[in-house]
Amino acid sequence: MDVALGAGVVDRAGTRHRRARLGPVTGVDEDRAGDFGPVPDPDGLDDLLAGVLVRLGGYAPVATEVVAALTRSDRARLLLALRAALAGDEIRLIAPCPNPDCGEIAEVVLSVAALLGPGPGTADSVDVDTSDGRFRVRLPRGADDAAVAVLPDGERNVALWRRIVEPDPSGAGPASTAALAAALAELGESVCAPDLAVVARCPECAAWLELDPDPADLLGRAQLGNADRLLAEVHCLAYHYGWAQADILALSRNRRHRYLDLLRRQLDGRPLVDLGR
Ligand SMILES: [Zn+2]
Structure with a gap:
């Protein structure tokens, strides 16, 4: 997935690098993403973003120092793109109504694609x-x-x-x-920050709800329920293939799931490959 950055990174020669490419998500990325809560560790964010970026303009691979040099808004764009890769485009925000006499739970749905828009740079x-x-x-x-x-x-x-x-x-x-x-x-x-602040109305009493979620927090929440599943998947592959945890986590999520599918077929006594006609 390619993400257009706003300010990007300017190298020593003065060249600006603005196009970021995210590689396939691996177990390592999923594991790291699950560590983020309301107060994320900035060094951990650097490692996470450097790990998922296969290219940033002329930088390939992308070092943590390069990622650390990005503006907060560019990092927010990358975190949103990663969240979409991990958990899909849709973000559901749930918040209690601020009206003390109501207390209803309101839900707001955001789209990462819409938030990232056609790319920054229109605002000059x-x-x-x-x-x-x-x-x-x-x-x-x-x-x-x-x-x-x-x-x-x-x-x-x-x-x-x-x-x-x-x-x-x-x-x-x-x-x-x-x-x-x-x-x-x-x-x-x-200039280029994706605007995450949303205002919605309580469905019960029509009070205004103002939400301003943090992208790192959104990422951590998206992975909340997935930590146990990831652990179980690593366990299955380690148990049956005898592979080391680090090697399994280094697989892309897609490949890891394909191995799990093969394993399931083998254990069920089904053919490993569907023979096409
Ligand atoms: Zn309300």
């Missing part, structure tokens, strides 16, 4: 409020880079910031360096 700028006022920040273009390329190393960043951060017409003055840095940090987080 974002308005950012800083201590120096409101600024519009747009993504750097080739012309900006060409303009600053002739400057000494230490001056390029600030020169680039001055080009891409424009004061709002409502009248803020020129931005300070601190405000520029804050504006750029916000740009990285906001």
Whole structure:
């Protein structure tokens, strides 16, 4: 599965890498994904994402340092794609109604494909409020880079910031360096983030429910019921084939299931292969 990232990763030569490819899900990935709860371990997320990515632009394989350099919103896109690969496109969110007199359980259904949309990049700028006022920040273009390329190393960043951060017409003055840095940090987080926040109505009392799920948490929840099943599948293959746990977990989920199917046929005394006509 290919996922278009927003900011992606920029290498030392200045090339931006934005297209990520997820490989087939293995038992190792499923095992790691099951470890995530409401407070995921960032290092664990790096390992998980580096493990499932077979390519990120020109990076193949993808090291954890590359994954760690992605913005939070790009990581959210990858986590959602992985969740879809593990548990399907549909995400069901269930929340109690906030009205204390009601308490009804409301359900909201989201689609990963819809959340990821046609890919980021349609939004070219974002308005950012800083201590120096409101600024519009747009993504750097080739012309900006060409303009600053002739400057000494230490001056390029600030020169680039001055080009891409424009004061709002409502009248803020020129931005300070601190405000520029804050504006750029916000740009990285906001432009391409999949919007997971949903507002729904309670089916009973029509009160508003606001949900803002965390992608890592969604991934962990999708695997909640699967940890026991994965363990049982590893057990069956280890018991009958005598393979090591690490080797079984390294199989893609598809191949692991095909071996289990063969085993089932063998134990049932059925032919291993359906003979076509
Ligand atoms: Zn209600």
